[in-house]
Amino acid sequence: MRxxxxxxxxxxxxSRLQSIVPPKSTLPILSNILFDLESDQLQLKVTDLDVSMxxxxxxxxxxxxxxAVPARVFSDIVRELPDYELDISSTENRMEIKxxxxxxxxxxxxxxxxxxxxxxxxxxxxxIDAAGFCRMARKVLFAVSKDETxxxxxxxxxxxxxxxxxxxxxxxxxxxxxxRSDIKFSPHKKDIIIPPKVLDNLIKLVGEDTEQMGVIxxxxxxxxxxxxxxxxxxxxxxxxxxYEQVVPQDNDKMMVVEKxxxxxxxxxxxxxxxxxxHQVKFAIRENSLELSATNFDFGGEAKESLKVAYxxxxxxxxxxxxxxxxxLKQIDGEEARFELDTPTSAAIIRPTKNVENESSFFLVxxxxxxxx
Amino acid sequence: xxxxxxxxxxxxxxxxxxxxxxEQAHLxxxxxxPVIVGGTPQGRGVVTTCSYEARVYGIHSAMSxxxxxxxxxxxxxxxxSAHKYSYVSMDILRILSExxxxxxxxxxxxxxxxxSGIAERYDSFEDLANQIKGKIWDAHKLTASIGIAPxxxxxxxxxxxxxxxxxxxxxxxxxxxxxxxxxIRNMWGIGPKSEITFQKLGxxxxxxxxxxxxxxxxxxxxxxxxxxxxxxxxxxxxxIHPGYEESTEKSMGHEHTFDIDETNKLRLEGTLxxxxxxxxxxxxxxxxxxxxxxxxxxLPNFQRLTRSCSLPExxxxxxxxxxxxxxxxxxxxxxxQPIRLIGVSVSNLEKKQETNxxxxxxxxxxxxxxxxxxxxxxxDKFGENSICRAGGYVE
Numbered sequence: 001m002r003x004x005x006x007x008x009x010x011x012x013x014x015s016r017l018q019s020i021v022p023p024k025s026t027l028p029i030l031s032n033i034l035f036d037l038e039s040d041q042l043q044l045k046v047t048d049l050d051v052s053m054x055x056x057x058x059x060x061x062x063x064x065x066x067x068a069v070p071a072r073v074f075s076d077i078v079r080e081l082p083d084y085e086l087d088i089s090s091t092e093n094r095m096e097i098k099x100x101x102x103x104x105x106x107x108x109x110x111x112x113x114x115x116x117x118x119x120x121x122x123x124x125x126x127x128i129d130a131a132g133f134c135r136m137a138r139k140v141l142f143a144v145s146k147d148e149t150x151x152x153x154x155x156x157x158x159x160x161x162x163x164x165x166x167x168x169x170x171x172x173x174x175x176x177x178x179x180r181s182d183i184k185f186s187p188h189k190k191d192i193i194i195p196p197k198v199l200d201n202l203i204k205l206v207g208e209d210t211e212q213m214g215v216i217x218x219x220x221x222x223x224x225x226x227x228x229x230x231x232x233x234x235x236x237x238x239x240x241x242x243y244e245q246v247v248p249q250d251n252d253k254m255m256v257v258e259k260x261x262x263x264x265x266x267x268x269x270x271x272x273x274x275x276x277x278h279q280v281k282f283a284i285r286e287n288s289l290e291l292s293a294t295n296f297d298f299g300g301e302a303k304e305s306l307k308v309a310y311x312x313x314x315x316x317x318x319x320x321x322x323x324x325x326x327x328l329k330q331i332d333g334e335e336a337r338f339e340l341d342t343p344t345s346a347a348i349i350r351p352t353k354n355v356e357n358e359s360s361f362f363l364v365x366x367x368x369x370x371x372x
Numbered sequence: 373x374x375x376x377x378x379x380x381x382x383x384x385x386x387x388x389x390x391x392x393x394x395e396q397a398h399l400x401x402x403x404x405x406p407v408i409v410g411g412t413p414q415g416r417g418v419v420t421t422c423s424y425e426a427r428v429y430g431i432h433s434a435m436s437x438x439x440x441x442x443x444x445x446x447x448x449x450x451x452x453s454a455h456k457y458s459y460v461s462m463d464i465l466r467i468l469s470e471x472x473x474x475x476x477x478x479x480x481x482x483x484x485x486x487x488s489g490i491a492e493r494y495d496s497f498e499d500l501a502n503q504i505k506g507k508i509w510d511a512h513k514l515t516a517s518i519g520i521a522p523x524x525x526x527x528x529x530x531x532x533x534x535x536x537x538x539x540x541x542x543x544x545x546x547x548x549x550x551x552x553x554x555x556i557r558n559m560w561g562i563g564p565k566s567e568i569t570f571q572k573l574g575x576x577x578x579x580x581x582x583x584x585x586x587x588x589x590x591x592x593x594x595x596x597x598x599x600x601x602x603x604x605x606x607x608x609x610x611x612i613h614p615g616y617e618e619s620t621e622k623s624m625g626h627e628h629t630f631d632i633d634e635t636n637k638l639r640l641e642g643t644l645x646x647x648x649x650x651x652x653x654x655x656x657x658x659x660x661x662x663x664x665x666x667x668x669x670x671l672p673n674f675q676r677l678t679r680s681c682s683l684p685e686x687x688x689x690x691x692x693x694x695x696x697x698x699x700x701x702x703x704x705x706x707x708x709q710p711i712r713l714i715g716v717s718v719s720n721l722e723k724k725q726e727t728n729x730x731x732x733x734x735x736x737x738x739x740x741x742x743x744x745x746x747x748x749x750x751x752d753k754f755g756e757n758s759i760c761r762a763g764g765y766v767e
Contacts, residue, residue, distance in 0.1 A: 026704050026705065145684075146683075146684045147683055147684050147685065148681055148683065148695075148696055148699060149683070149687070149691075149692045149695050149696060151699075170732060171684075172731050172732050172733055173729055173730075173731060173732065174732075175732060241733050243732075246732050246733065277728060277729065279728075318728070320729060344730065346732065363732070365729065365730040365731060365732055366730055367728045367729050367730065368728040368730060369728075
């Protein structure tokens with residue numbers, strides 16, 4: 001194998017692949033990048049057996065062939081090289097990188113040792129709005145559970161229906177849901193659960209200018225097809241809990257707050273909250289909200305008052321400050337609306353104005369208020 | 373008695389030929405006979421301990437049974453009854469704690485007792501020592517040797533100088549007189565290997581060590597050197613760590629070694645469930661929860677593999693721990709090869725704290741918790757093995 005390319009292009013591709021490479025694995029071959037130059041384009045492939053990614057780009061092909069080399073070392077070398085043309089070749093199981101006056105050689109493995117990545121049938125792809133989809137994914141990813149005792153919650157639920165596409169994530173304490181009516185995925189009307197790793201990587205790949213991407217749904221995998229990359233991921237096994245059942249439909253006590261003011265106040269008050277529960281008390285009165293927290297470790301107390309729009313009965317509710325901050329970060333626009341019922345039932349938080357074709361809400365469970 | 377001049381008074385109690393003496397006490401026919409605990413008269417195994425009558429023949433612990441038979445053909449071999457010894461050991465600790473709660477068990481047959489607070493009430497150290505010895509004798513027909521000194525090391529060495537049924541007191545100011553003439557080998561923590569190194573340096577007695585330059589000793593014993601010289605000068609630890617002091621647990625784990633290397637996945641998982649149940653039960657009993665679950669595997673070639681997984685919230689639930697441990701087993705494909713040992717541990721522990729965070733999907737968690745509560749109640753009442761999960765496999 002031998003090809004020429006420029007450093008910047010290769011460096012970008014390799015650094016994007018790097019986050020798929022498992023940091024430690026019982027299968028040593030997985031810490032390698034496969035260089036596949038069997039066609040006119042160079043394909044760089046990595047996999048952790050769950051998520052696989054192929055980066056495709058044009059190079060000056062001098063000799064076809066393939067080799068797998070340690071991803072970390074290769075990426076470290078390319079990153080440090082000056083911005084010249086690179087001449088990369090392989091013989092037997094060794095790779096040589098020439099750049100200016102520098103020569104770097106490293107040992108690798110035969111391409112046959114590298115796990116075969118799943119075949120991608122490009123003909124079956126459905127085009128969807130890439131930036132729109134990534135925006136949805138970005139807004140729900142924070143709520144994905146890291147608790148491995150409930151594997152289904154470790155992923156993002158994808159629900160495609162005639163009305164559009166929903167993405168949902170929850171860790172059992174909060175839940176995020178994004179819907180778009182303009183993203184339709186008609187061939188499959190089923191629910192699937194996507195591991196967050198593939199979405200994280202997809203978001204990094206999709207730039208502002210990416211208009212469309214292809215999506216292929218197989219029985220137990222999903223494939224995202226971009227201009228210069230293909231990411232495949234195994235799907236998580238369900239069933240996803242029936243979240244619709246727990247989303248309250250008749251929370252009729254509305255509190256509208258200025259988002260930035262609330263965010264800043266919660267952040268300040270939370271400094272003196274209990275370091276385990278992060279409990280901040282929301283004392284809601286007519287058109288006012290008082291936030292307070294106490295921390296016995298420091299003998300600390302904090303209080304802040306805000307003007308809000310509220311005209312139902314007074315209520316004291318406890319929330320984990322971090323959960324509230326996570327949600328406020330995802331709310332567009334200047335105002336957030338809290339839809340409440342009782343101090344021990346779920347709150348729905350949503351923007352007061354929706355972006356066109358889009359609707360979203362976030363659910364946060366309260367803390368039972370205890371003196372601490 | 374007058375204890376002015378003593379800053380701390382540490383007593384070390386060492387039971388005489390503990391296992392052999394218990395056997396003799398429980399079976400009077402063995403009295404006066406050379407009793408050898410551990411090994412067989414056919415010459416298999418090793419000697420764990422032996423009675424003083426057998427020591428006359430030069431028998432000592434860790435000697436091969438074959439040699440013991442040769443040296444002492446009349447020796448009476450008895451098997452080891454671990455439960456019996458630990459029962460007696462626990463009861464002796466109880467007797468000691470009748471005198472003072474400042475009791476620190478060191479091993480099954482020895483303990484440190486801080487008597488600084490109680491010594492004044494007795495006529496003399498002999499009086500106190502005799503009362504302790506008397507109570508142990510009345511309850512178990514066993515003798516003990518006692519050392520009393522201002523520091524732990526000297527008390528420990530003192531109890532060993534006059535065995536059996538001895539009492540050696542090293543009052544403050546007499547430490548050097550006691551320590552210095554003794555061969556270096558007698559010092560606590562000095563084994564045959566260090567002894568050779570010391571001898572090469574010309575250090576034959578503890579006195580030689582006391583006078584040795586610290587800097588030179590450092591070349592041979594590293595950072596331990598200054599401490600060793602301090603010990604030789606009679607300066608050392610004086611504190612007692614009573615058993616009742618809450619030790620902060622770092623991790624809890626259980627493991628199982630298979631008689632035959634295990635290849636059956638179902639049996640592996642069953643064993644794992646059984647171990648998880650034991651770990652989780654211990655966590656719940658001691659009111660701990662842990663964040664990190666570690667699966668440990670030993671292969672037939674003794675290679676040790678461990679894999680861990682950390683949770684966002686701590687757990688003490690059997691099924692939660694099991695699901696993680698089984699997931700690790702599966703994920704890393706360990707079950708595709710024969711396994712010699714499997715173990716699970718939970719670390720990163722914290723005292724249980726009921727969370728007030730409410731949950732969206734409370735039902736399944738509540739259900740699992742109530743099952744565990746019922747299992748715990750049954751075990752509290754009828755014993756650990758009274759009930760087990762159908763999937764739990766005990767070899």
